[in-house]
Amino acid sequence: MPGQQQDPPAPDSDLVEDPIYLHTRREAKIILSMWLIAMIYTCTYCYLFGYSTHPSDPAATGPAVSSLVGPLESFDRQPDSITTPLGLGIPDWVFYGVALPWLVCILVSIVFCLTIFKEDDLESVQQVINTTPEGASHG
Amino acid sequence: MAETSSITMWVFLIYIVGVFALAGFSHKLLSKKSFLSEYFLGSRGLGTWALAFTFAATSASGGSFGGYPSLIYSYGWVLALWIGSYMIVPLCTMGVMGKRLNQVARKSGAITIPDVLRDRFDSPVLGLVASGTMVFFTISFLVAQFKLGAIIIEDTFNLQSAYAYQISLLIFAVVVVFYTSYGGFRAVVWTDVMQGIVMGAGVLVLIPIVLNKTGGLEKATKTLAQQPPMAITSVPGPDGAKGTFNDLVFHTTATPAPAGIAYLKPEQPSTPLSIQWQANDEQAFAEITMATDADGQVTTTGNDIKQAVQAHSELSSVLKIEFPYKNDKTIKVDDAEVSQGATGVIWFPKDKTEYRFSMIHGHELIFGPGRTNKGRPFHTLGMMLSFFVMWAITGMAQPSTMVRLIAFKDSRTLKRAIITVSIYFGMIYLPLIAIVMAARSVLPVLTPEDSDRAIVLIATRLVSDMSIPYQVLGAIFIAAPFAAVMSTVDSMLLLISSSAVRDVYQRTINPDVTQRRVKIISYTTTAVTGILITVIALYPPDFLQKLIVFSSAGLAASFLFPTLLGIFWKGTTRQGALAAMLGGFFTIVTLFAPTLFGNPRIDLLGLHPSLMGLIASATLGITVSKLTGPPDQTLVRKYFYK
Numbered sequence: 001m002p003g004q005q006q007d008p009p010a011p012d013s014d015l016v017e018d019p020i021y022l023h024t025r026r027e028a029k030i031i032l033s034m035w036l037i038a039m040i041y042t043c044t045y046c047y048l049f050g051y052s053t054h055p056s057d058p059a060a061t062g063p064a065v066s067s068l069v070g071p072l073e074s075f076d077r078q079p080d081s082i083t084t085p086l087g088l089g090i091p092d093w094v095f096y097g098v099a100l101p102w103l104v105c106i107l108v109s110i111v112f113c114l115t116i117f118k119e120d121d122l123e124s125v126q127q128v129i130n131t132t133p134e135g136a137s138h139g
Numbered sequence: 140m141a142e143t144s145s146i147t148m149w150v151f152l153i154y155i156v157g158v159f160a161l162a163g164f165s166h167k168l169l170s171k172k173s174f175l176s177e178y179f180l181g182s183r184g185l186g187t188w189a190l191a192f193t194f195a196a197t198s199a200s201g202g203s204f205g206g207y208p209s210l211i212y213s214y215g216w217v218l219a220l221w222i223g224s225y226m227i228v229p230l231c232t233m234g235v236m237g238k239r240l241n242q243v244a245r246k247s248g249a250i251t252i253p254d255v256l257r258d259r260f261d262s263p264v265l266g267l268v269a270s271g272t273m274v275f276f277t278i279s280f281l282v283a284q285f286k287l288g289a290i291i292i293e294d295t296f297n298l299q300s301a302y303a304y305q306i307s308l309l310i311f312a313v314v315v316v317f318y319t320s321y322g323g324f325r326a327v328v329w330t331d332v333m334q335g336i337v338m339g340a341g342v343l344v345l346i347p348i349v350l351n352k353t354g355g356l357e358k359a360t361k362t363l364a365q366q367p368p369m370a371i372t373s374v375p376g377p378d379g380a381k382g383t384f385n386d387l388v389f390h391t392t393a394t395p396a397p398a399g400i401a402y403l404k405p406e407q408p409s410t411p412l413s414i415q416w417q418a419n420d421e422q423a424f425a426e427i428t429m430a431t432d433a434d435g436q437v438t439t440t441g442n443d444i445k446q447a448v449q450a451h452s453e454l455s456s457v458l459k460i461e462f463p464y465k466n467d468k469t470i471k472v473d474d475a476e477v478s479q480g481a482t483g484v485i486w487f488p489k490d491k492t493e494y495r496f497s498m499i500h501g502h503e504l505i506f507g508p509g510r511t512n513k514g515r516p517f518h519t520l521g522m523m524l525s526f527f528v529m530w531a532i533t534g535m536a537q538p539s540t541m542v543r544l545i546a547f548k549d550s551r552t553l554k555r556a557i558i559t560v561s562i563y564f565g566m567i568y569l570p571l572i573a574i575v576m577a578a579r580s581v582l583p584v585l586t587p588e589d590s591d592r593a594i595v596l597i598a599t600r601l602v603s604d605m606s607i608p609y610q611v612l613g614a615i616f617i618a619a620p621f622a623a624v625m626s627t628v629d630s631m632l633l634l635i636s637s638s639a640v641r642d643v644y645q646r647t648i649n650p651d652v653t654q655r656r657v658k659i660i661s662y663t664t665t666a667v668t669g670i671l672i673t674v675i676a677l678y679p680p681d682f683l684q685k686l687i688v689f690s691s692a693g694l695a696a697s698f699l700f701p702t703l704l705g706i707f708w709k710g711t712t713r714q715g716a717l718a719a720m721l722g723g724f725f726t727i728v729t730l731f732a733p734t735l736f737g738n739p740r741i742d743l744l745g746l747h748p749s750l751m752g753l754i755a756s757a758t759l760g761i762t763v764s765k766l767t768g769p770p771d772q773t774l775v776r777k778y779f780y781k
Contacts, residue, residue, distance in 0.1 A: 015780040024239035025707055031234045038227045039527040046220045047520060051507040082364055082505055089356025089573070091216050091505050098219040098226070102565055105226035109561040112230065117557075119550040120238060125245040 020125075023118040030116060034108060042101055050093030146607065147599075150614035151295055151621070154337070155314055158625070161329040162322030169323060174658050175645075178323035179637040180250045183241075185328060185547040191559035192335030193328040194233065196626035197539050207568075209591035211575040212582070214517045215363070215504025221518055222568050224530040229560035231531040237544045237553050239706045243778055244545035251634075252538045252698065253642045255545065259705045260713035261774055263647060268717065270638040272697045272724055273538050276690040277631050278672065284631070285311060285676040288624045294595070295621075308676055316669030319629040320636075320662050324546070327629040334622035335563070341615055342567050342574070345598060348609070349574045352581070352601050359577045366501025367391045370400050371463060371512050373586045374494055377486050381588050385441045385483030386466040388584045389448075390459040391498060397425035397454070399497040399514065402444075404428075404487045408435040412443055414451050424495060425454055429485055441466075441481020464583040464592070504576075512587060521745030533695030533749050536702060539630045542637075594620070632672075636665040689731040689740075689748070696723030696752025700760045708764075709775050715764025723756030 083092045090099055172182050185193070211218045240255065247258035253273065257266025289308035292298075298307060318326055353359060368391045376383025389400055397416055401424040412430040417423040427447070429439040445460045468479040485494075497514035509517035518526075534540065547553055571594075578597045585593060602609045640661050645652055652660075700719040704711040730741045730748035743751055764770070 015776065018242075018779055018781050020242050021239065021707075021779055024242075027238075028235045028707065031230055035224075035227050035231050035531050039224065039524070039531075042220070042223050042226075043520075043523050043527060046223075046507065047523065050217070050220065051520075082360070082502075084357055084360060087357055089358070089360045089577070091360060093506075094216050094219045098223045099569060102223070102226035102569060105230070106561045106565050109227075109230045110558050112234075113554045113558050117234070117550075117554050119554065120242075122238065122241055122245060122549050125242050 020120045020122075023120055027117060030112070034105075034112070038101060038105055042097055046093055046097035050091070050097060146610045147295060147614035147618075150611060151618055154618050154622070157333060158314065158318050158330050161333065162318035162326040165322035165326035165329060168325060174654055175641065175661070176250055177325065178658075178661050179633060179641065180542070180546045181323075181325045181328055183245070183546055183548065185543070185552065187552050187555040187559065189328050189332055190543060190547045190552055191556040191563065193331035193626075193630075194229075194540060194543050194556065195560050195563050196331040196335040196338070196623065197543065197630045206591060208571060208575050208594040208597075209587075211572050212579065212585060212590045212593040213511075213587060214509030215576065216360075216572065217507040217509040217518050219569065219572055220507060220523060221526055222530070222572075224527040225564050225568050228531050228534055229557050229564060232534045232540060233544065233553060233557045233560065236535055236541070236703065236706065237547070237557075238550055240541060240544045240702070241547060241553070243706050246778060249545065251637045251641050252541050252545075252702070253638060254646070256701055256705065256716065257642070257646070259774065259778060260711075260716050261771065262713040262717070265701075265713055265717050265720070266642050267647065268720060269698070269701075270642040272720065273638055273694065274635055276693045276697075277538075277635055278675075280690040281628060281631050281635075281672050282676045284624050284628045285315075285672055288315070288621065288628065289676070291621045291624065294592075305677060308673060312669060312673040312676075315625055315628050315632070316666055316673070319632045320665035320669065323661075324633055327626075327633060328546075330629065331626045334626045337615055337618060337622045339563060339567060341598075341618075342570050344615075345574055345601075346570050348601050348605075349578045349597065353577045354580075356573050356577045359580060360505065363501045363576070363579065364505050366504075368396065368498035368500045369584075370496040370498045371584060371586055372400065372402075372494070372496050373512060373588055374402070374485050375488075376483055379488070382465065383483035383486075384466055384468045384481050385485055386463050386586050387441050387445060387481055388461045388463050389496075389498070390461065391457060392459050393457045395419070395421065396457045397498065398422050399424040399495055401426045401496075402429060402485055402494040404437060404492045405431055406492075407431070408433050412439050412447050414447055414454065416451075416454060418453050425458075429487075437485055437487055439485050441483060441485070442479075444485070445481065461584065463586045464589050464596075466586065466589075519745060521742065522747060525747030525750050528753075529692075529695075529747060529749050533692065533699065533753065536695040536699030537691060538634055538694060538698060539627075541698070541702065542630075542634065632665060632669055635668050636661060639664050639668075689727055689734070692731075692747070692749035692752060693724060693727040695749055696727045696756050697721075699723070699753060700756040704757075704760050704764070706778075709779050710764055710768055710770060711760065712764045712767045712770045714767040715760050715762075718763035719756045719760030722759035723752045726752040726755040 084090055085092055085095045088095070169177055176182050181189075207218070207222065210221065214221075243259060244250075244255050247255065249255040249258050253266045253269035256269050257263060285308065288311040289304055292307035292310055293303050296307075300306060318330065322329075350356060370389040372386045372388075374385050375381065376385060395418055398421065403426055405428050408431050410428065410431045413428045414425060415428070416425040425448075427444055429437040430443070432438050441462075448454050448458055448460060462478075462481055466481060468482045469476045470479060471477070487494075495514065496512050497510060499510055499512065503510055507523075508519055511517055544553075547556070574597065575593055578601065581600060582593060582596055585596075640657065644660060645657065697720050700723065701716040704719065705716055727748055730743070730751060734740050740748055742748065
């Protein structure tokens, strides 16, 4: 989270940071890193191998492929160049760019849940009627 | 819809009876537990299956079984990339905030998301702004979903009355409003589980049937790659009406063929129908100038265009014209259906003088970025990145999903639910692409307006000649979109009433309200909200329709950073949270404002507005917190220390 070094000082130096807060913060960072890796891989792979330029259309607005990069002639693909790995009928760029990483993500999600994810005790967190937080006790 | 069998109707009815039964059981539990917490949160007791399916079913709105297959039909394999971030969506949307949000809500005793924000920052103003924002975006979304639910009923039961839509809407509203207001959150969750299973089973059953009957995906992909170019027109009827029998499909049969078809409206009255095309120019469109009467009104019909092209010396040998699905008018003669063809006039709005439709090559359905029938690229690089952020990151912040994260029982439940939903999404979204792509060959050509019927047509056409058990399964699949709509609607309905009852009435107007009175108010508010939305959905105002497209982006931009910063960053102040919420809200409203006036939304740097909303929200949340800090130490101590 932003500017942790500038977080307010602990209200009371003998207080211990909530372990659930610490665990979830760590888990959130790992998950968001995994999301970033998945995004970079999938978008890069698919863009390089799955996007071909198209015959330009005089009526279409904007460049053929992307307003940021423009046409990618060097990566142009012809219909007869398409392969379908394992005979599944899925075009190669979808297979390696989306289907395979999807499978990997499911496995990684399972591994994450079984190994990194902490089974913190939530049921014993005390419920507090929060009308006057100043006077309320905490769990 | 003519394809609907009596089996489908029976499955539908049994399904609805099942929903009512679940509401009845759920209502019984209400009398045994603390009312508000049970009615709006299921007493924080959701187990693994309930959490997993309620989560999956709520996030898979009607779009998953209508809009998504429709886009697959229109743009092809690029939809794999469009939906690609669902590979990590369950982990992101449940794993990043789930456990912590649940803990914070337990500490504060919150039962709604505005409740959480209000307590975390001890700010009634923030709670009320959050409720207001949520209701603003949710109502417009609900109206659209009610409309969609009504259309599914109208289609399924093949209602022919002049008031078919109104009757269907009433049936839909009575079912949904009754079971939601009577059964509360637990009824909603139980029906979600049932609906989630229906949707999953539908896909799993359809895969082998489709692959077996169409010769497989491998063959379909190869055939599609070589498919000659074709242009599908989509022209509205007078006053923008749809289904007016004026659309055509232009197939290329030889080369050189036109790059597309242009319909031109002449400036002069009494102009005859004419066609211009330069065969030696690869980029040239076949330009068809419409015939006009003495008043300058276009009189050309789809049939006229077909005849003119067939009579044209050059075009007749390179183009073949057919009528897309449901776009040829048929009449009954001696009990037989006789086609009259595209009898509708090509209609031009006041300020429009031409329509242009590009020839789309088969291989464009195999590669990215896909093209619309008007020739525009579909999924550009900017959108590719935006969608990866949108599904996974903005998905975290939908109040309807967040409220489920404060309702589960324990950490183990969350862990198992993440695994379940990860596998479930993998089993649904990728196979749906395979199903639609493989089945394209057996479908009629669908215009963009009709393409959301793709999945229903696949289910009905492929099982119609199979044995009864298969037909039952096909019928279940037709019920899937309906289930998806219902599971989204019921959750949203409860969100609105929980906001009104808990955040506005109980916590702001009358904190000393009795349990009995809360009960009556909760039932009434849920029911009245449903009735109100039904009335609006009878004649949805135009501006509300236009709000729908940005309701989920607006909710995400308004709620993600106030919540995320609030639970993970000690330095967040109540002013910072409020600034983050309002910053996200106004950025989205500003960038989408042109759509209210019929113009395209503003995509800064080619990126979707939701990204800009999130950036604005985060920047304001952090900056304002720094400027107004340090935050209230009592709150920091309460939520971040043991």
